[in-house]
Amino acid sequence: xxxxxxxxxxxxxxxxxxxxxxxxxxxxxxxxxxxxxxxxxxxxxxxxxxxxxxxxxxxxxxxxxxxxxxxxxxxxxxxxxxxxxxxxxxxxxxxxxxxxxxxxxxxxxxxxx
Amino acid sequence: xxxxxxxxxxxxxxxxxxxxxxxxxxxxxxxxxxxxxxxxxxxxxxxxxxxxxxxxxxxxxxxxxxxxxxxxxxxxxxxxxxxxxxxxxxxxxxxxxxxxxxxxxxxxxxxxx
Numbered sequence: 001x002x003x004x005x006x007x008x009x010x011x012x013x014x015x016x017x018x019x020x021x022x023x024x025x026x027x028x029x030x031x032x033x034x035x036x037x038x039x040x041x042x043x044x045x046x047x048x049x050x051x052x053x054x055x056x057x058x059x060x061x062x063x064x065x066x067x068x069x070x071x072x073x074x075x076x077x078x079x080x081x082x083x084x085x086x087x088x089x090x091x092x093x094x095x096x097x098x099x100x101x102x103x104x105x106x107x108x109x110x111x112x113x
Numbered sequence: 114x115x116x117x118x119x120x121x122x123x124x125x126x127x128x129x130x131x132x133x134x135x136x137x138x139x140x141x142x143x144x145x146x147x148x149x150x151x152x153x154x155x156x157x158x159x160x161x162x163x164x165x166x167x168x169x170x171x172x173x174x175x176x177x178x179x180x181x182x183x184x185x186x187x188x189x190x191x192x193x194x195x196x197x198x199x200x201x202x203x204x205x206x207x208x209x210x211x212x213x214x215x216x217x218x219x220x221x222x223x224x225x226x
Contacts, residue, residue: 002155033213042218043156043201048211055211090155098205098212099143104155 003027006091006105014113018079021108023091025072031055031094032074033102034066038087048098049074081112117145117202117217125223132189134220136202137182143205145178145185146214150199159187159200192224 003026045058
């Protein structure tokens with residue numbers, strides 16, 4: 001158990017819909033990262049938050065947004081969903097920046113139909 | 114952006130054999146990390162090697178780093194069926210205010226008994 005909790009584990013939704021993925025980081029970790037993993041693109045970095053502030057943005061689409069709350073949990077919002085958004089979405093946390101060990105949640109498998 | 118690239122993409126061996134996976138990266142690094150992912154599950158940190166280290170051991174894992182060639186290798190000795198997984202190298206990418214781990218596409222290792 002990594003200590004990082006992601007909900008829900010599975011999500012099936014229709015094209016055009018909006019979903020919210022939730023992540024609770026490991027106790028004491030200030031950094032939260034979101035990744036998307038698909039067969040063709042591999043593991044893509046989406047966004048980093050540190051202690052409530054957005055710090056780094058990777059390959060995140062404009063239809064996607066995230067936030068980190070005062071209790072450090074984070075949410076990833078995906079809107080106007082397309083078939084190509086079907087993927088595994090991972091949250092990871094670390095004590096500080098990415099130069100330290102990252103702990104991954106078990107992921108949310110999103111299927112867009 | 115994809116910083117690390119693993120080679121080979123897939124590797125099949127028998128139990129008891131050694132498995133070697135290679136990673137090449139593009140820019141200078143402070144450290145390089147290796148992660149394991151069992152099918153469809155979250156990534157698990159295996160080992161971190163700093164740029165001033167040439168070799169590091171952890172149990173049956175041996176990691177080497179050659180900064181002059183911008184490459185690293187992960188050796189798993191005496192492989193077991195339980196080692197069947199995908200293995201990723203990761204390096205840190207710097208952003209204006211934050212950092213993120215950037216992963217290669219991974220090596221899929223299959224160990225048969």
